[in-house]
Amino acid sequence: MDEPVFVIHGVGNRDPQAFTATVEALQATVGRTLVPVYWGDLGADDRYVDLALPPRSAGLRDTPETVDVPSKMLLAALLSETEGPVPGDLPAPLRDAVRQGLDPSHNSGLRDGRNSPVADQVLATLAEEWPTTHWLSLADDPSLLSETGMAIAHAVTETREPEDSWAGLRGAAPVDGSLRSLIRRRLADLDRVAGAAMGVVVGRVNHSLRHRLGPGATRFLGDVLVYQRHREQIHARVWEQIAAVDPELGRHPDHPVPLVAHSLGGVIAVDMATAQEPLWTSSLLTFGSQPAYFHLCDPRGGQLSPYTGHEPVVLPNSLARWTNLWQPLDVLGFAASHVFRLADGTYPVDIPLPRTATAGLWTHSAYWSLPELASAISDAMHHQHRDPDKRQL
Structure with a gap:
């Protein structure tokens, strides 16, 4: 042997x-x-450790407002570790999408580098309002930011009268404060949608992690405690x-x-x-x-x-x-x-x-x-x- x-x-x-x-x-x-x-x-006696695992949503219904509140707290904590928005600054994918949505010739070279007055005003307003968003301002995914910019641009173009939709390209200014109000409302709507969507995804991940990793982690802690004693x-x-x-x-x-x-x-x-x-x-x-x-x-x-x-x-x-x-x-x-x-x-x-x-x-x-x-x-x-x-x- x-x-x-x-x-x-x-x-x-x-x-x-x-x-x-x-x-x-x-x-x-x-x-x-x-x-x-x-x-x-x-x-450790680990027969009943599952009873100590919190439920997925603490008894709350999965609505956009209440979906997995613990997971939304987890999402907020994770996103808060990222660098916060700089007042007056906008992420490049968001800025480019707004210009492209309001001025399709922006990337074609047809305007000889001149900017659209409407796009300029929209971006200036977005730069002021962006830090007030709870979720979007912490996001850094280019696709999400680009889609947000396109949604803002579409809201602006679709809200104006058809004959004036591209008046900004000819130098016309938007009417009074309606543009600012429109952008603020639409940005708040998009922020809520983004928060709900991210909350659902993180909620599912959180639920999966709890039930896949939770028993192993709790058994580990249980055996460590018993071993120490x-x-x-x-x-x-x-x-x-x-x-x-x-x-x-x-x-x-x-x-x-x-x-x-x-x-x-x-x-x-x-x-x-x-x-x-x-x-x-x-x-x-x-x-x-x-x-x-x-x-x-x-x-x-x-x-x-x-x-x-x-x-x-x-x-x-x-x-x-x-x-x-x-x-x-x-x-x-x-x-x-x-x-x-x-x-x-x-x-x-x-x-x-x-x-x-x-x-x-x-x-x-x-x-x-x-x-x-x-x-x-x-x-x-x-x-x-x-x-x-x-x-x-």
Whole structure:
């Protein structure tokens, strides 16, 4: 029998048979003996977490005025992060569309560069009124801005008498303040329509995110909370399952264990490998994991010093090597090499993995089926010399 590699699962795993089947499938690809280490029955009771998810629209009817109020708040918050409008300035797509709508020859060169007086007055009025819009002034999509400009231009041309529709091209001025009033009303109408449309889209996205990401996120939080309170009990389970293979494994420097760990399992592995009485670890491969993030937020103790903001935290020699995988869209996957340094002066090796098209929104569990995971396990379990300054591949 070759040296066994122990695999520690992460959050939300409540089916030991399914986890064992996953490890067996991975073992067939890796070509090494992989031993599943299951602790999910000690995790959070997540049977009813869906009850804590807010309803889509908090009981409100989906009307243009009330459609998914939480989503409209989310949309407003997202748009408020964009740069606000500059008084007296208009986005180029909006300005060009207004001129084109009021003066079709504007882009044809037929007018020798002269401007339409009507277009000038419309744009001057728009520049004054644009900052008062709630949604449109925060938009930067060229198509939306262009369509808005064309709608304003059409409103102006269609409202005037047919024989005077293009009087502005001949130098005639619009009648009294009706133009300003028309633009203000039409802009307010377009702003409400834009807000309702964006609210519907964001509402659907928000609803999808809640129900696709919500259960995974809440299970993650639940297991983290349980682990913080019952760390010793979970560590004891890991020790117990390693000892079932060989009681000497991990107990001494001359009997270290290789570990593979997903998500919170990586936190468990690092905590155990750096404890005052450590689990001696020859090589650690983590994926979608949070040890660095947790240590920055709440120093883990054991043999680890807090991060001071200057130099990486030196890991004890009980953790010999560390490879860390992460996916760009996995919000629960973090890098390790900028926070930690190994005792021999090398750094953990952070390896970004490509996102698969079939992973969906919740990419945190997609690692298990990636061929890159099997390759990384094979590579990480071989003793290889690394450049002390090499942090990321």
